[in-house]
Amino acid sequence: MHLQLWFLLLLTNIVLGDYWLKRESFIEMENSQMLGGDIVLTEKEKVVNAFLMEHKRQEYQNPRLFLPSMHFFDAQPLIEKSTVFEFIKLMPKGAALHGHTTALLSSDALYNFTYEDNLYACTVNNRLKLKFMQNSEDKHCQWRLLKDLRKNNSSYDEWVRSQMTLVTDNPKKKYPNIDTVWEELENIFVTVGEMITYRPVMEKYFYQALRELHEDNVMYLEFRGQLRGIYELNGYTYKPTEVAKILKTITEQFKRDYPDFIDCRFIFAPNRNVSEETVAEYVKLVNALEVQCPDFLVGFDLVGQEDKGKPLSQFIAQFQNVSSTINFIFHAGETNWYGTNVDLNLLDAILLGTKRIGHGYGIIKHPLLLELAKQKEIAIEVCPISNQVLMLVEDLRNHPAAYLIASGYPIVVSYDGPSFWGSKGLSYDFYMLFVGVANKNSNLKLLKKLAKNSLTYSALPETEKQLGITKWEKQWDAFIDTMYNKISKRGF
Amino acid sequence: MHLQLWFLLLLTNIVLGDYWLKRESFIEMENSQMLGGDIVLTEKEKVVNAFLMEHKRQEYQNPRLFLPSMHFFDAQPLIEKSTVFEFIKLMPKGAALHGHTTALLSSDALYNFTYEDNLYACTVNNRLKLKFMQNSEDKHCQWRLLKDLRKNNSSYDEWVRSQMTLVTDNPKKKYPNIDTVWEELENIFVTVGEMITYRPVMEKYFYQALRELHEDNVMYLEFRGQLRGIYELNGYTYKPTEVAKILKTITEQFKRDYPDFIDCRFIFAPNRNVSEETVAEYVKLVNALEVQCPDFLVGFDLVGQEDKGKPLSQFIAQFQNVSSTINFIFHAGETNWYGTNVDLNLLDAILLGTKRIGHGYGIIKHPLLLELAKQKEIAIEVCPISNQVLMLVEDLRNHPAAYLIASGYPIVVSYDGPSFWGSKGLSYDFYMLFVGVANKNSNLKLLKKLAKNSLTYSALPETEKQLGITKWEKQWDAFIDTMYNKISKRGF
Numbered sequence: 003m004h005l006q007l008w009f010l011l012l013l014t015n016i017v018l019g020d021y022w023l024k025r026e027s028f029i030e031m032e033n034s035q036m037l038g039g040d041i042v043l044t045e046k047e048k049v050v051n052a053f054l055m056e057h058k059r060q061e062y063q064n065p066r067l068f069l070p071s072m073h074f075f076d077a078q079p080l081i082e083k084s085t086v087f088e089f090i091k092l093m094p095k096g097a098a099l100h101g102h103t104t105a106l107l108s109s110d111a112l113y114n115f116t117y118e119d120n121l122y123a124c125t126v127n128n129r130l131k132l133k134f135m136q137n138s139e140d141k142h143c144q145w146r147l148l149k150d151l152r153k154n155n156s157s158y159d160e161w162v163r164s165q166m167t168l169v170t171d172n173p174k175k176k177y178p179n180i181d182t183v184w185e186e187l188e189n190i191f192v193t194v195g196e197m198i199t200y201r202p203v204m205e206k207y208f209y210q211a212l213r214e215l216h217e218d219n220v221m222y223l224e225f226r227g228q229l230r231g232i233y234e235l236n237g238y239t240y241k242p243t244e245v246a247k248i249l250k251t252i253t254e255q256f257k258r259d260y261p262d263f264i265d266c267r268f269i270f271a272p273n274r275n276v277s278e279e280t281v282a283e284y285v286k287l288v289n290a291l292e293v294q295c296p297d298f299l300v301g302f303d304l305v306g307q308e309d310k311g312k313p314l315s316q317f318i319a320q321f322q323n324v325s326s327t328i329n330f331i332f333h334a335g336e337t338n339w340y341g342t343n344v345d346l347n348l349l350d351a352i353l354l355g356t357k358r359i360g361h362g363y364g365i366i367k368h369p370l371l372l373e374l375a376k377q378k379e380i381a382i383e384v385c386p387i388s389n390q391v392l393m394l395v396e397d398l399r400n401h402p403a404a405y406l407i408a409s410g411y412p413i414v415v416s417y418d419g420p421s422f423w424g425s426k427g428l429s430y431d432f433y434m435l436f437v438g439v440a441n442k443n444s445n446l447k448l449l450k451k452l453a454k455n456s457l458t459y460s461a462l463p464e465t466e467k468q469l470g471i472t473k474w475e476k477q478w479d480a481f482i483d484t485m486y487n488k489i490s491k492r493g494f
Numbered sequence: 495m496h497l498q499l500w501f502l503l504l505l506t507n508i509v510l511g512d513y514w515l516k517r518e519s520f521i522e523m524e525n526s527q528m529l530g531g532d533i534v535l536t537e538k539e540k541v542v543n544a545f546l547m548e549h550k551r552q553e554y555q556n557p558r559l560f561l562p563s564m565h566f567f568d569a570q571p572l573i574e575k576s577t578v579f580e581f582i583k584l585m586p587k588g589a590a591l592h593g594h595t596t597a598l599l600s601s602d603a604l605y606n607f608t609y610e611d612n613l614y615a616c617t618v619n620n621r622l623k624l625k626f627m628q629n630s631e632d633k634h635c636q637w638r639l640l641k642d643l644r645k646n647n648s649s650y651d652e653w654v655r656s657q658m659t660l661v662t663d664n665p666k667k668k669y670p671n672i673d674t675v676w677e678e679l680e681n682i683f684v685t686v687g688e689m690i691t692y693r694p695v696m697e698k699y700f701y702q703a704l705r706e707l708h709e710d711n712v713m714y715l716e717f718r719g720q721l722r723g724i725y726e727l728n729g730y731t732y733k734p735t736e737v738a739k740i741l742k743t744i745t746e747q748f749k750r751d752y753p754d755f756i757d758c759r760f761i762f763a764p765n766r767n768v769s770e771e772t773v774a775e776y777v778k779l780v781n782a783l784e785v786q787c788p789d790f791l792v793g794f795d796l797v798g799q800e801d802k803g804k805p806l807s808q809f810i811a812q813f814q815n816v817s818s819t820i821n822f823i824f825h826a827g828e829t830n831w832y833g834t835n836v837d838l839n840l841l842d843a844i845l846l847g848t849k850r851i852g853h854g855y856g857i858i859k860h861p862l863l864l865e866l867a868k869q870k871e872i873a874i875e876v877c878p879i880s881n882q883v884l885m886l887v888e889d890l891r892n893h894p895a896a897y898l899i900a901s902g903y904p905i906v907v908s909y910d911g912p913s914f915w916g917s918k919g920l921s922y923d924f925y926m927l928f929v930g931v932a933n934k935n936s937n938l939k940l941l942k943k944l945a946k947n948s949l950t951y952s953a954l955p956e957t958e959k960q961l962g963i964t965k966w967e968k969q970w971d972a973f974i975d976t977m978y979n980k981i982s983k984r985g986f
Contacts, residue, residue: 021810024845029838032862062834065801066671071830174666179558309557318513338563338891341934342554346521353516366858367933369901370524396888399830405897409861441859442833 036444037407038451046486051446053489057085058445061437070398070438074387074423074430075169081433090436091429092485093449094219094477096456097470098416098428100360100383102271102305103227104191104198105419106211108426109167112194115203116148116162120235123148123162130165130193134200136235165193168391169424180338180393184307187392187422194421199231201240205252212256212263218427221477222264222470224331224460226271226303229291242287246295253298262477264470267300267461269331274304274311281320289325300461301331303360308336313343314350321354329461333360338394340367358383358414358459363394366402372411381412381459386434387425388418398438407440407448414456450478528936529899530943538978543938545981549577550937553929562890562930566879566915566922567661573925582928583921584977585941586711586969588948589962590908590920592852592875594763594797595719596683596690597911598703600918601659604686607695608640608654612727615640615654622657622685626692628727657685660883661916672830672885676799679884679914686913691723693732697744704748704755710919713969714756714962716823716952718763718795721783734779738787745790754969756962759792759953761823766796766803773812781817792953793823795852800828805835806842813846821953825852830886832859850875850906850951855886858894864903873904873951878926879917880910890930899932899940906948942970 033039043051061084062068069077069084081087115121120134124143131143138145152159168186170176177183198207215223229242229249240248246268253266270288281304291299302324304314314321314332324330334351337344345364352359352375359365362382365372375382384403395401406413415431425431432452440448457471525531535543553576554560561569561576573579607613612626616635623635630637644651660678662668669675690699707715721734721741732740738760745758762780773796783791794816796806806813806824816822826843829836837856844851844867851857854874857864867874876895887893898905907923917923924944932940949963 021845025807025841028841028845028862032860035862066673181558315517338889339934340891340896340932341936349517349520353513353520367896367900368524369897370520370527395892397830399832400887400892404832404859405861408859440832442831444833 032408033443035408035410036441036448037410037413038444038447038449039410041447041450043446044482046482047446047450049489050482050485053485054086054089055443055445057089058437058442061086062442068438070386070434073173073396074390074425074434075171075173078424078430081430084433086437087429087433089485090432090449091218091427092481093432094221094453094474094481095415095428095432096220096453096474097222097224097414097460098215098220099224099358099381099414099456099460100385100416100418101223101225102419103225104195105421106214106225107207107421108214109163109169109421109424111210111214112166112198112207112421113163115197115207118200118203119149121148121197122146123151129189130162131196132193133196134203134233134235166190166421167424168422173391177393180309181307183391183393184310187419190422195231196233199233201232201234201248204232205248208249208252209256212253212266213260214427216256216260216263218429219477219481220428221262221474222457222460222462223266224269224300225266226269226305228270228272229268230272243291243294246291246298250295250298262473264473265462265466268295268298269301269303269329269461270299271301271303271305271333274306274308274333276312278317278320281317282323285320285323288328289323292325292328299328301329301357303331303333305333308333308344308347309339314347314354315343318350318354329357330354331358331360331461332356334362335359335364336361336389336392336394337364340364352378352380356380357461361385361389363389363402366405376409376411379412379459381414381455382406383416384413384435384439385416385418385431386439387423387431390434391423398434401435401439403435403439404441407444412455412459413452414459415452416456453478524900525935527900527902528933528940529902529905530936530939530941531902533939533942535938536974538974539938539942541981542974542977545977546578546581546941547935547937549581550929550934553578554934560930562878562926565665565888566882566917566926567663567665570916570922573922576925578929579921579925581977582924582941583710583919584973585924586713586945586966586973587907587920587924588712588945588966589714589716589906589952590707590712591716591850591873591906591948591952592877592908592910593715593717594911595717596687597913598706598717599699599913600706601655601661601913601916603702603706604658604690604699604913605655607689607699610692610695611641613640613689614638615643621681622654623688624685625688626695626725626727658682658913659916660914665883669885672801673799675883675885676802679911682914688723688725691725693724693726693740696724696737697740700741700744701748704745704758705752706919708748708752708755710921711969711973712920713754713966714949714952714954715758716761716792717758718761718797720762720764721760722764735783735786738783738790742787742790754965756965757954757958760787760790761793761795761821761953762791763795763797763825766798766800766825768804770809770812773809774815777812777815780820781815784817784820791820793821793849795823795825797825800825800836800839801831806839806846807835810842810846821849822846823850823852823953824848826854827851827856828853828881828884828886829856832856844870844872848872849953853877853881855881855894858897868901868903871904871951873906873947874898875908876905876927876931877908877910877923878931879915879923882926883915890926893927893931895927895931896933899927899936904947904951905944906951907944908948945970 069081122133122135122145124131124145229245232240232245272284288302332351334347335345339345348365358381360383389395415435417428417431561572614625614627614637616623616637721737724732724737764776780794824843826839827837831837840857850873852875878890881887907927909920909923
């Protein structure tokens with residue numbers, strides 16, 4: 003940076019006349035500073051990149067149909083027609099580092115579980131609740147078999163589907179402000195919470211979530227959850243450590259079925275809107291989980307709407323008791339507020355030594371924090387579609403990650419809760435970031451860097467991380483070969 | 495900065511335990527880096543500041559009624575009830591450095607000119623055109639006296655008013671995208687263009703524009719315009735140098751009438767959407783203006799929607815011929831695009847040696863440029879309401895000036911075109927920036943710095959600038975005294 007700055011000053015002090023030379027040098031310098039600017043493309047990659055950029059330019063042809071400016075609900079069908087999107091789908095994207103157990107799956111796959119046997123439904127305050135039971139003996143609600151309710155009633159089925167997603171024709175009308183969209187998100191959990199925590203469904207759900215990532219060319223998942231409330235029809239409820247073991251078993255099964263997939267790790271992430279006593283309990287639990295499942299648990303976090311939840315600063319004393327071998331991987335700064343307890347979560351996360359920052363949307367307003375975080379190589383998990391749907395930003399060209407990318411800050415792209423907004427895997431978020439947040443001229447170098455970052459900044463132990471990176475590099479080279487051959491034959 | 499960074503690293507390496515000390519130090523460091531962080535408040539200012547901040551905090555009480563998150567058209571009546579706004583109105587704000595001749599005045603004052611004698615109206619494609627004439631002999635249009643058309647026809651009058659403003663009940667519906675709002679802005683000019691260029695009206699208009707600034711406790715104006723098409727009823731059209739002299743005469747008259755007002759200077763700013771030949775003509779004209787009106791003309795700029803206009807890079811050769819004593823004060827980066835010819839206007843503006851940057855909305859996406867501009871002390875003219883109404887950003891909490899303020903970048907606040915959106919003077923924009931863009935804890939230091947910056951970064955010659963600053967300091971001290979006395983008596 004110092005050398006660059008010196009160069010800059012030199013540039014602007016020399017005589018006029020060589021204006022275009024100065025201009026070119028500056029643009030080159032800017033490009034080299036960007037995230038991925040240090041990557042040198044191979045000859046094959048250059049060919050693939052030329053193809054990619056030819057298609058990327060087309061995304062800007064009609065400024066009134068620029069997809070990252072539109073709401074994702076409107077843009078999604080159009081994104082699916084994009085060659086850039088198709089390219090991104092095929093690309094080995096490394097790891098998904100920010101996703102929640104309650105919403106890892108695509109909407110369609112989630113909905114399919116409503117056809118499982120023994121699923122009962124009841125309606126409380128116009129809200130559908132779903133639960134697996136042996137019979138309808140629970141007197142708290144008028145439970146009926148969903149199978150019976152939906153028989154010959156397609157409008158009921160449509161309503162069931164609508165209860166499981168934020169997707170709607172007119173999001174601005176349905177969600178006039180950020181609180182309404184968060185409330186609806188919590189309502190969805192009321193509907194599906196007990197459907198997806200039924201142990202046999204949970205197993206299928208988790209396996210399918212891994213499969214969707216694998217199909218999207220993602221090889222590793224680090225997900226946040228609570229491991230709570232997993233039940234059997236007979237009423238048995240599993241302990242968190244038991245749930246961890248079930249998930250671990252499924253992961254191992256999945257790795258055998260799909261050897262390309264390297265692994266899956268867990269961040270214990272209960273709700274932030276609790277008392278200090280409850281956080282102390284969380285801490286005991288996460289320490290116990292680490293002892294019992296050391297190859298599964300990698301981190302600790304608190305989740306829920308930051309604007310309305312407790313700030314990290316309230317639990318500093320409790321956090322001191324988290325085992326030093328467990329990473330803090332905190333959500334922080336998922337807010338538009340500035341100078342409040344909410345965006346100061348960023349400061350606490352960093353002072354507490356967080357390994358990464360979930361969202362970090364507001365960090366741009368804290369340049370010193372940003373500098374500190376960059377020195378400490380704290381990656382930021384950017385989830386563009388989530389930020390748009392949850393109403394932090396409307397036009398994704400205003401997303402602050404543009405600054406992060408421009409200044410070479412280590413970010414990773416993730417999906418947060420695809421079930422909620424009807425996306426699937428990481429490709430939609432990659433598309434939005436690559437086309438709408440990054441520079442129009444950002445190219446394959448950025449995509450490669452983002453994919454590699456997702457492994458570099460994962461919480462995998464060092465040896466496994468290196469193995470993972472080596473595996474990803476092979477996938478990447480194979481992808482480039484395939485693309486190169488397709489392009490050479492004009493077959494893409 | 496180096497010292498700070500060293501301090502930061504030191505802070506984060508020391509042992510835990512003194513967590514709260516570290517946290518406090520960090521927040522202090524952040525505050526000191528912010529714009530205005532170097533200002534030391536006097537004892538009286540501290541009292542006034544405490545009062546201001548007590549009321550500022552109230553602005554955040556109801557997050558669903560946070561005015562800078564709302565569209566200005568909805569927020570305006572609520573802003574007018576705010577004590578913070580009332581405070582800002584009374585505060586000596588220094589200079590308005592970014593405003594266009596076509597829209598300097600409040601909507602009401604503009605509308606009042608429709609009651610002048612000899613004003614004719616005609617309607618072409620549902621668009622009202624207004625023009626002063628001796629009679630209706632112009633056969634290109636069916637001109638009728640506006641006085642006759644509006645007689646006993648209040649709905650016609652309402653329509654006339656609606657043709658002169660962007661203000662509407664449902665802006666999102668009326669302006670589905672940025673181009674539609676710019677088109678309407680250009681339509682307004684079709685309506686009012688020949689009303690405000692009639693010499694007697696132009697004189698009153700300009701005097702009134704200065705009066706509105708003076709009433710808003712602004713003491714200096716630097717405005718952009720073309721000096722074109724000023725006419726008499728007899729058909730005579732004034733040359734630009736003649737218009738400059740008329741405006742200069744009015745300025746001198748105004749300074750005599752209001753000795754608090756220090757001066758007014760002009761930035762020649764014709765439309766950017768022209769050929770290279772036309773820009774060469776502009777350059778000749780601006781050079782001539784400087785020779786003939788050296789105490790009036792201070793700068794050169796090109797204006798119009800950047801997204802659709804020609805980039806600065808197209809006219810580099812022509813710009814070389816601008817007299818070296820004329821400042822470039824370019825509009826640049828008034829866009830959401832990134833990596834296009836449009837946002838690269840920022841690079842060209844800076845390489846060309848611009849004194850300030852108009853809007854600079856996109857500069858956040860160019861960190862190296864930002865660093866360079868900061869080194870060269872190029873102030874950015876931030877016009878928050880304009881950026882919202884012209885659809886660069888919806889919720890002003892996402893305005894990139896938050897970063898500029900946080901990093902101590904020299905910005906000034908301005909109003910761009912108050913006629914278009916129904917504001918008046920600088921206070922509305924100051925309010926939006928102070929409450930919605932800046933840190934919740936940003937206080938009187940920021941306001942004082944913004945006011946002083948507006949003189950420091952003006953294009954006034956050095957001696958006059960120093961006189962102006964001295965005058966402003968007196969106004970400021972008087973304001974603090976008044977506020978202090980009011981607060982002491984609980985009379986505000």
